[in-house]
Amino acid sequence: MYAAVSLFVLICLTASTHAEQHSCHPPNMTGIMSVLSMKGDVKTYGTFVYDSMGKKLRFRSNETTPTTFNTSLSLDLLVFFEEEILYEIDSKNQSCEKKALHSTMNSLDIPDDAKFLTTVHAGSASVEGEGIKINVWVGTETGTKGFYSMSETMGCLPFSTFYFSGSTTLLFSHLDIETEIKDPDLLMIPSFCQGLPVEETPEGTVNSFFNEFM
Template sequence: MYAAVILLVFMCLTATTHADHHHHPCHAPNMTGFMTVTNLKGEVRAIGAFTYDSTAKKLRFRSNESTPINTSLHLDLLVFFEEGILYEIDSKNQSCEKKKLQCNLHPLDIPDDATFMATMTFGSPSVEGEGIKLNLWTGSMRDTKGKYTMSTTMGCLPLSALYYTGSTTFCISNLHVIFVSLPHSHVDIESEIKEPELLLVPSFCQGLSVEETPEGTVNSFLSEFM
């Protein structure tokens, strides 16, 4: 399984790599953009817009029901990683589920204990302006006994994240990268929070009690796609 996962990430990159053991995990800035979640078979699980506050560690993800791709999940998630709370929002029915978050791992931030793998070039390193350098990171998912591989630009903007645990593997990537191709022109990530109100708990969700977590269940952003 490990070899298959690494191949999926590396096949989209050139073979130009050089290790550097002095890299330390960076942290992404505030972001607004689009992402897609697929499994190892290439099946799209969800696709939609996200807003991320890197300082307050808040993330909103809303799957885009207007996309022409037939996705298997329609989600509206609001995650407070510092508080350890995840909201599943149903705006149509004005209802919410409030859950305790057991795992803080998510695709927009590199964990502090991540291990640097290599710097690679996306595209052609020999043609000026045609290559983008990426840093690759890897680590263990302690809560699910799985592993992950993440790639970022040199400025720490996340490009893709691959998670694998047991028999389930997910590749989460931003849509303006070639891991996923969609017929839209507005999928670039912006280093700002364009709609801060999206990171507020909706009025119909306020005052809810945290639901009990069944034994053996791990609530996390990633588990919503499994």
């Protein structure tokens, strides 16, 4: 974890000027996502499905966590970013919480207003087939004012995201990505969640994808 943070700091310090670049958006995806805190503990680990066109995301940590990980969060989230709605799902108890979403940012899709920082190589840039070119983007999350650094490989596939908010720092890593939605039903609202009213948000609370992992 500390090595990853050091890499981020190094990128910031050594970033050079490039021609203007514009952020891109990923294709449909299925993969694995892990979330680590600055302290080095694994917050959660699970599978995700992302509909790039519909701006829909499902993340499930239950039943996917390796026994070697001592995670602190068990989550089942269904997020409709365009509708600004987030569902916290409890399939075991057949229940849901439906929340108004105050930010449409997530770790998989670079915002249009993100600023390009630099391009780096993971591995060796001098040996053919050994290096991965990574573009790094930075910005501030609207609504929460959290700062982020997002990296993506060629083809706009998400690599990792650092998210900083107050005293909290999270690292989102995206693994084993396949550019397809293997199970579209995961992006459907479960029958026991349908028709629910949006819950009132307590004063001072911000509902966002990132805050679910705090």
